[in-house]
Amino acid sequence: MIRETSRAIRMTLVLWLLTALIYPAFMLIIGQLVFPFPANGSLVPNLEGKIIGSALIGQSFTSEVYFHPRPSTVEYSQGKNAAPTGVSGASNFAPSNPKLVERIEAEIQRLEENDIQPTGDLIYTSGSSLDPHITIDAAIAQIERVATARNLSTQDIAPLIAKHTQGRFLGIFGEQGVNVLNLNRELDLLSLSRQQGQ
Structure with a gap:
């Protein structure tokens, strides 16, 4: 024993x-x-070197000079320099739930008011509500607005969308997606270089 x-x-x-x-x-x-x-953690710094988020977690962008992410049922972050809250999850509303229909209709109206063609991922949230990517179609739908707000041409921005488009996992799983945080950071770099060149 x-x-x-x-x-x-x-x-x-x-x-x-x-x-x-x-x-x-x-x-x-x-x-x-x-x-x-x-x-x-795939942490991304801003132009001043401060960490502004992770390329793996969606961030909230509402300014016209930025590409907007997918809508979220949770808050992406608590403030401009705050880290993501870590809370994730869908609303779990059934397709017949009036609250879900109201949210979707309000999102479509907001997009149309901004002359953005509504796409599926700009209307619907992801399962985690923290998806850092949008589809190429969603990025193209916003390119005119961002170009106008930044006083750039769409030809200036299109290569950045291509640069930050990530392919399918192992070439077969999932869909191509544009990382919104990395794309918006690249836009800031482009605008800064244009200002310094003037």
């Missing part, structure tokens, strides 16, 4: 050492050496 108990304790300690210390430390080292950007 004592021998079996001693063996069980030793096995528990060995497993604890392997799974709680060695394996996590190994993954941490590999992540920092091979994939440092995603391992540290």
Whole structure:
């Protein structure tokens, strides 16, 4: 009985050492050496070098000079320089729920008032409500508004959309999407370079 108990304790300690210390430390080292950007949260700085968010989590953009993300049923962040709240999830409204219909109709009206062709992802939220991407069609639908607001041509902005379009996962899963945070940061860089060049 004592021998079996001693063996069980030793096995528990060995497993604890392997799974709680060695394996996590190994993954941490590999992540920092091979994939440092995603391992540290894919954090994106603004032009002043301050972290403004993660390329993996949607951010709220409401200004006309920026591309807008998908609508969200949760708040993306608490303020201009705040990190995302970490709260995610859909509204869970059934398709027949009047509140869902009201939200969608209000979103369509808002888009049409801004001369933006409503697309599916500009009307409907994602499952997590934190999707950082929009479709290429949704980006193209907004390009005229952003170009006018920034006093740029659509030809200036179109290459940036292509640059920040991410392909399907492993080439077969999902759809292509434009990362809104990275695209808007690139727009700020373009506008700054144009101002400095004048």
